[in-house]
Amino acid sequence: MEAALYDPRGGFYATGGAAGRHGDFVTSPEVGPLFGQLVGRALDRWWSDLGRPDPFVVVEAGAGRGALARSVLSGSPASASSLRYLMVERSEALRARHADHLDVVGPAFAFGPPLPDDDDDGPGAATADGPVVVSLSDLPSVDGPVIVLANELLDNLAFRVLERGPDGWLEVRAAAATGNSTAIVELLVPADERLAAYADRLVTDVPVGARIPVQDAAAGWLRRALDTAGRGGRVVLIDYAATSTMLAHRTWTDWLRTYAGHERGGHPFERLGAQDITADVCVDQLARVRPLTTDRTQAEWLTDLGIEELVDEGRRIWTERAHLGDLDAMRARSRITEAEALLDPNGLGAFRVLEWET
Ligand SMILES: C[S@@+](CC[C@H](N)C(=O)[O-])C[C@H]1O[C@@H](n2cnc3c(N)ncnc32)[C@H](O)[C@@H]1O
Numbered sequence: 001m002e003a004a005l006y007d008p009r010g011g012f013y014a015t016g017g018a019a020g021r022h023g024d025f026v027t028s029p030e031v032g033p034l035f036g037q038l039v040g041r042a043l044d045r046w047w048s049d050l051g052r053p054d055p056f057v058v059v060e061a062g063a064g065r066g067a068l069a070r071s072v073l074s075g076s077p078a079s080a081s082s083l084r085y086l087m088v089e090r091s092e093a094l095r096a097r098h099a100d101h102l103d104v105v106g107p108a109f110a111f112g113p114p115l116p117d118d119d120d121d122g123p124g125a126a127t128a129d130g131p132v133v134v135s136l137s138d139l140p141s142v143d144g145p146v147i148v149l150a151n152e153l154l155d156n157l158a159f160r161v162l163e164r165g166p167d168g169w170l171e172v173r174a175a176a177a178t179g180n181s182t183a184i185v186e187l188l189v190p191a192d193e194r195l196a197a198y199a200d201r202l203v204t205d206v207p208v209g210a211r212i213p214v215q216d217a218a219a220g221w222l223r224r225a226l227d228t229a230g231r232g233g234r235v236v237l238i239d240y241a242a243t244s245t246m247l248a249h250r251t252w253t254d255w256l257r258t259y260a261g262h263e264r265g266g267h268p269f270e271r272l273g274a275q276d277i278t279a280d281v282c283v284d285q286l287a288r289v290r291p292l293t294t295d296r297t298q299a300e301w302l303t304d305l306g307i308e309e310l311v312d313e314g315r316r317i318w319t320e321r322a323h324l325g326d327l328d329a330m331r332a333r334s335r336i337t338e339a340e341a342l343l344d345p346n347g348l349g350a351f352r353v354l355e356w357e358t
Contacts, residue, residue, distance in 0.1 A: 001158040001268065001277050002217075006090060010273040013091040017260075017276055019064050019152070024276055025259045027152050028238070028298070028348050029068035032338040036071025038305045039149070043072065045305075046147055046234060047079035054082035055111060055130070057146045059228060061139065062153030063087035065097040073102070073131055083131040084110050086140055098135040110134045144230015145358075151238045154286075155278045157217040161256070162191055162199050164210045164248075169196040172211070174269060184269040202244040202284065211252035212244050213279045215286075222289045222356075229358040238298060241352040242280040255280045283354060293357045299349035302342055311339045 005012045019027040028035040047056050056079050060068060069087050073080065086107075089095045098104050110132050139148075161172040168190065175187035191199065195214065203212060225235045247255045258265030258275040265275035283295060314335035321329035343349040 004268070004272045004277055005156060005158070007273065008092070011091075012273050012276055013156075014093060015273060016093060018094060020067065024261055026262075027064070027067075028342055028351075029064075029071060029151060031341045031348070032334055033071035033074060034307070034310065034335050034338040035302075035342055036068050036073075037075035037310065038302050038307055039068065040072045040075040040077035041305045042236075042301075043083075043147065044078045047082065050145055050232065052079070052082065053145070055084045055132075056082040057084045057086065057142055057144075059086045059088055059140065059142075059146055059148045061088045061148060061150040061225065062156070063089045063094075063098070063135075065094050066100070066102055066135075068151060069098075069133060070101050073133070080131045081129050084134070085131055086110065086134045086136055086142075088136045088139055090137060092137070095135050095137065098133075102133050104133050104135050107134050107136060107140070139224055139228045141228070144228075145232035145234075146229050147233060148225045148229050148235045149238075150225075150236075153239070154215070154218040154221065154237055154281045155239050156276070157215065157221055159213040159215040159217065159279060160195070161252070162195065162212055162214055163188060164206045164208050165190075166208050169199045171195065184272070186269070202282075203248045206245075206248040210248045211256075212248050213256065213282065215279075215282055218281060219285055219289050222286055226290060226356060226358055229356070231358065233358045235356040235358065237281075237286075237354045238351055239281045239354070240350075241283050241354065243284045244282045245284075247280060247282065281352075283352065286354065290356055292354055294353075294355045296353055297349060298351040298353055299343045299345065301353040302349075307339055307343065311336055314339075 003011065006014060008014050017024055019025055020030045043058060047053070063069060066087060069085055073085070077083070087098055089098070163170045163172055165188070170188040171191040173187045173189055174184050177183040177185045198214065199212060222235065229235050242255065256268065256279045258268055258277050260271070260275040265271065268277045283292070286292070314332040317332035318329055318336070321332065341348055
């Protein structure tokens, strides 16, 4: 999975795979600007709770081509002038698109060069007017408190797959098919003791043949993100999520999915590098890293942030301006359909918003 998604020469994300209408799947920021506008409201709340720090550091991990950053900033949040918005994206191809629509500066400029203060206390950090936007390949090491935000990142981090055998846990591995040098087949090997013991702690009483993902890369990433957030910061992860027990009782092809060009793909070993590979994020595995502060649905979170109010405003503008058919009228109408998608209880609305206050 690691190579299929991220190999610099052939990996899905390294060679053009992406979220978006012209990409391979649609995520909340790619539905339209409404999601980013609401994330901007959340940022303003957290900024206020922190006592309106300047700089106010926000790290968006797995930023893709930068759609969320773009709509957060176009919504002109109150915290904008203090904002240091650090986009973190592993794919070089996607990072290259960050400057297409955003004024991106080098990391050295994010916090301004030291400038002489008016008083005699020596040099202080320049408080250049924000927002300042930076594009990075990995989580930064910056002074906290930091807000670390990620939409649909953890479901894309490589996981192991374990299968319950008659005598214990087996690990599902990838192996070259004999006699055919290009095909890859499943190879079941006894899981090592540590892994098997971990699986036993995650799920009990599962039928033979049941499979679960072991999301150790996601857990490791969360540890680093909590560190980056620092004291008083926050990690907020938005994703499709479940528990290990729930997944053990579902058919594995239902929770381990592949996508390409807006269609479900085939077995994850097929068309390596040409399809996305993903799985529901196991909240219980993340909670073992650190217990969550809150876990709610995206619909609940967006409602709390005032999505209904923005939709009502959209309806009013549409009613007043529909006969003009101008850009404002079109934007207002689009806001209504975007909200339906973002709140859909059978789709994006059912995603979980997982928060850790640090
Ligand atoms: C499903 S896409 C989501 C993109 C965007 N957040 C959105 O919602 O449209 C996941 C993104 O995370 C990136 N990614 C994967 N591992 C990463 C890591 N360790 N650090 C930063 N980005 C990563 C991938 O390259 C990909 O662009």
